[in-house]
Amino acid sequence: MAERPSALLRARDLTVVLGGVTVLDRLSLEILPGLRTIVLGANGAGKSVTLRALHGLIPPASGTIDWQGDRTPRQAMVFQRPVMLRRSALANVEYGLAVNGIDGDPRRRRAREAIAKVGLEAIAHRPARVLSGGEQQRLALARAWALEPDILFLDEPTASLDPGAAGEVERIVAAIAAEGTRIVMTTHNLGQARRLADEIVFIHQGRVAEQTPADRFFAEPQSQHARHFLKGELPWN
Amino acid sequence: MFEIFASLGLALDLMANGDSAFVRVVAISLELSLAAAVLGSAIGLPLGALVAIGRFPGRRSLIVSLNALLGLPSVVVGLVVYLMLSRAGPLGTWGLLFTPGAIVIAQTVLVIPIVAALARQVVEDSWNEYAEQLRSLGVGTGRAVRTLLWDTRFSLLTVALAGFGRAASEVGAVMIVGGNIDGVTRVMTTAIALETSKGDLPLALALGIVLILVVLAVNAGAYAIREWSAKHHG
Amino acid sequence: MELNIAMNFRRLAVTWMAAAVAASTILAAKDASAQATFITVASTTSTEQSGLFKQLLPDFRKATGIEARVVALGTGQALDMGRRGDADVVFVHDKVAEEKFVADGFGVKRLEVMYNDFIVVGPKADPAGAKGKDILAGLKKIEASKSPFVSRADKSGTHAAELRYWKAAGIEKPQGAWYRETGSGMGPTLNTASAMNAYALTDRGTWLSFKNRGELVIVVEGDQRLFNQYGVMLVNPAKHAHVKKEAGQKFVDWVVSPAGQAAIAAYKIDGEQLFFPNAKP
Numbered sequence: 096m097a098e099r100p101s102a103l104l105r106a107r108d109l110t111v112v113l114g115g116v117t118v119l120d121r122l123s124l125e126i127l128p129g130l131r132t133i134v135l136g137a138n139g140a141g142k143s144v145t146l147r148a149l150h151g152l153i154p155p156a157s158g159t160i161d162w163q164g165d166r167t168p169r170q171a172m173v174f175q176r177p178v179m180l181r182r183s184a185l186a187n188v189e190y191g192l193a194v195n196g197i198d199g200d201p202r203r204r205r206a207r208e209a210i211a212k213v214g215l216e217a218i219a220h221r222p223a224r225v226l227s228g229g230e231q232q233r234l235a236l237a238r239a240w241a242l243e244p245d246i247l248f249l250d251e252p253t254a255s256l257d258p259g260a261a262g263e264v265e266r267i268v269a270a271i272a273a274e275g276t277r278i279v280m281t282t283h284n285l286g287q288a289r290r291l292a293d294e295i296v297f298i299h300q301g302r303v304a305e306q307t308p309a310d311r312f313f314a315e316p317q318s319q320h321a322r323h324f325l326k327g328e329l330p331w332n
Numbered sequence: 333m334f335e336i337f338a339s340l341g342l343a344l345d346l347m348a349n350g351d352s353a354f355v356r357v358v359a360i361s362l363e364l365s366l367a368a369a370v371l372g373s374a375i376g377l378p379l380g381a382l383v384a385i386g387r388f389p390g391r392r393s394l395i396v397s398l399n400a401l402l403g404l405p406s407v408v409v410g411l412v413v414y415l416m417l418s419r420a421g422p423l424g425t426w427g428l429l430f431t432p433g434a435i436v437i438a439q440t441v442l443v444i445p446i447v448a449a450l451a452r453q454v455v456e457d458s459w460n461e462y463a464e465q466l467r468s469l470g471v472g473t474g475r476a477v478r479t480l481l482w483d484t485r486f487s488l489l490t491v492a493l494a495g496f497g498r499a500a501s502e503v504g505a506v507m508i509v510g511g512n513i514d515g516v517t518r519v520m521t522t523a524i525a526l527e528t529s530k531g532d533l534p535l536a537l538a539l540g541i542v543l544i545l546v547v548l549a550v551n552a553g554a555y556a557i558r559e560w561s562a563k564h565h566g
Numbered sequence: 567m568e569l570n571i572a573m574n575f576r577r578l579a580v581t582w583m584a585a586a587v588a589a590s591t592i593l594a595a596k597d598a599s600a601q602a603t604f605i606t607v608a609s610t611t612s613t614e615q616s617g618l619f620k621q622l623l624p625d626f627r628k629a630t631g632i633e634a635r636v637v638a639l640g641t642g643q644a645l646d647m648g649r650r651g652d653a654d655v656v657f658v659h660d661k662v663a664e665e666k667f668v669a670d671g672f673g674v675k676r677l678e679v680m681y682n683d684f685i686v687v688g689p690k691a692d693p694a695g696a697k698g699k700d701i702l703a704g705l706k707k708i709e710a711s712k713s714p715f716v717s718r719a720d721k722s723g724t725h726a727a728e729l730r731y732w733k734a735a736g737i738e739k740p741q742g743a744w745y746r747e748t749g750s751g752m753g754p755t756l757n758t759a760s761a762m763n764a765y766a767l768t769d770r771g772t773w774l775s776f777k778n779r780g781e782l783v784i785v786v787e788g789d790q791r792l793f794n795q796y797g798v799m800l801v802n803p804a805k806h807a808h809v810k811k812e813a814g815q816k817f818v819d820w821v822v823s824p825a826g827q828a829a830i831a832a833y834k835i836d837g838e839q840l841f842f843p844n845a846k847p
Contacts, residue, residue, distance in 0.1 A: 424651070
């Protein structure tokens with residue numbers, strides 16, 4: 096990395112303690128613009144917590160998170176289990192926009208566009224909570240997408256879905272990335288990681304074990320832990 | 333046992349052929365208790381949601397006070413409201429003592445803690461589910477309170493009904509601040525107390541049965557609404 | 567149907583406020599409509615529970631257009647209500663306390679309206695042998711035999727009268743396990759007496775309309791000393807400026823008027839007259 100583009104996001108020495116357990120241990124990470132990052136790691140390695148800490152949902156005990164430029168970029172997050180408000184699908188998307196101060200016609204227009212882009216326009220007026228799991232996750236993506244975020248965190252967005260619905264989600268994530276939104280996503284599905292990732296961040300015991308371009312990671316992982324992980328060996332030896 | 337059956341018959345007879353005085357007592361009961369349930373919910377629901385979601389100084393003491401108020405004997409509430417509304421009291425100029433308004437005030441005071449405590453439980457449960465998503469979207473406390481109140485509306489209907497039940501079954505405070513005036517502040521519970529003291533126990537019990545049926549009917553209606561809405565809104 | 571978020575919030579808020587406003591409006595309207603035309607009368611449970619007011623109030627309303635709202639309490643509490651200014655008129659039966667009420671400036675002028683009489687009720691078997699016409703002799707026998715006696719002990723007119731009779735019978739302060747104080751109204755006290763099969767002093771009106779008698783029957787009645795005088799008075803507007811002076815005065819004037827007196831005399835239960843008008847013309 097001779098000529099580094101300036102990082103969109105730079106986390107230094109993040110330490111997060113939850114219930115007396117150190118979940119992130121001086122984790123440092125740079126997120127460069129333009130890439131799709133997949134965060135891998137064993138169960139309990141701290142993937143989800145990393146995303147939440149970066150997104151600002153969990154305050155770190157120590158360490159810093161710096162964003163590029165003067166303003167905090169627009170962020171959004173999609174969770175493993177989407178939380179749908181008890182109102183229509185379209186209203187769920189509008190809600191996110193309303194919270195972010197977008198009103199009137201622009202709000203309606205953006206919400207409709209986002210719904211259409213995830214292929215839910217036919218059921219836009221159905222109560223969100225009666226939609227299927229896959230539809231709800233697509234709706235969650237639409238709600239995030241409508242915000243036109245600079246960076247989108249996704250925490251295991253397909254873990255609860257059947258393969259068909261997971262494929263839909265992958266397609267949408269790729270489309271969001273194609274519009275210029277930075278993707279940072281965790282997954283358990285290595286095939287999915289291969290399909291989506293430009294780079295892999297591998298986390299082990301609350302620290303970044305390696306951050307490597309995806310093709311290199313899968314061909315020749317740099318760290319011992321990642322090698323074990325890819326071989327499907329038990330990561331705790 | 334025989335008395336209970338006799339009262340059951342009397343209750344049916346009252347409802348079938350109730351004279352205007354009986355109908356008026358039921359109507360006043362319903363009207364005042366509903367008003368108190370609405371007012372108590374208008375205050376108690378947001379209060380409960382705020383306590384569930386908000387993090388502000390004094391929150392713990394507010395929770396403790398609300399829980400303590402749950403166990404407050406209604407007679408004490410009646411007495412305090414009486415002293416406030418009495419002509420010799422601070423709000424005496426309102427001239428509300430021994431009017432339906434006084435009853436609604438006392439009932440509302442009794443309804444607020446129960447509604448707030450139950451709403452807090454309901455909203456807190458939902459908040460556990462919603463918190464990350466709403467915070468991720470950048471929702472502040474005020475909007476979170478409104479969102480949660482709206483999203484738990486079907487459960488909160490049950491909460492409001494509990495408030496209605498509390499108001500409708502209230503006798504001590506209502507007697508003190510309402511005065512049990514025939515046709516004005518005589519409600520089902522005070523009518524029951526009156527008939528009891530007149531020694532007409534079968535009639536008192538019959539009125540009690542009618543009261544139960546009225547509360548049952550209101551609850552059944554609300555339950556139907558809730559079921560229907562839950563089915564259509566998820 | 568467009569489900570719009572802002573609309574939802576607005577609708578929620580609007581519904582909320584509308585409901586609250588509607589509730590208060592109902593109440594306000596209720597009171598406003600009656601504001602000019604109702605007075606509050608503090609009276610006693612014995613008069614209310616005997617059913618007299620059901621006869622009296624509609625007649626009064628017909629004559630004057632004024633709605634009289636009766637709050638029925640013990641005489642002591644009723645006078646207290648007047649003292650606090652929570653009633654416009656006081657209509658009770660404890661001459662001594664009433665005269666003090668007026669002397670203290672809380673009432674304008676006490677007018678005698680009617681009387682009824684007290685009776686002693688007790689078990690049919692009359693274990694104390696108290697049956698007869700003489701109230702003092704009857705009470706002495708009850709005390710001597712330690713037969714259960716239930717007292718209201720609520721500072722009502724009836725309670726005050728009971729204590730006077732004990733005193734006159736030479737018993738300064740009845741006490742012992744046989745003497746039970748309920749601290750409640752006439753009806754609850756009779757319920758207690760009925761359940762315990764005990765003696766009790768009651769006014770005839772409450773007794774006649776009382777249904778849960780059990781084994782109880784009238785034991786002592788007809789003694790001149792058992793007559794129970796009712797008085798009516800306007801709460802002094804000089805003490806409480808909000809007292810509805812004119813409407814209240816109309817009530818006072820009406821109950822002592824020939825029309826009011828006739829209405830009182832006309833009230834009967836099972837053909838038995840309960841109250842005997844004796845206003846001085």
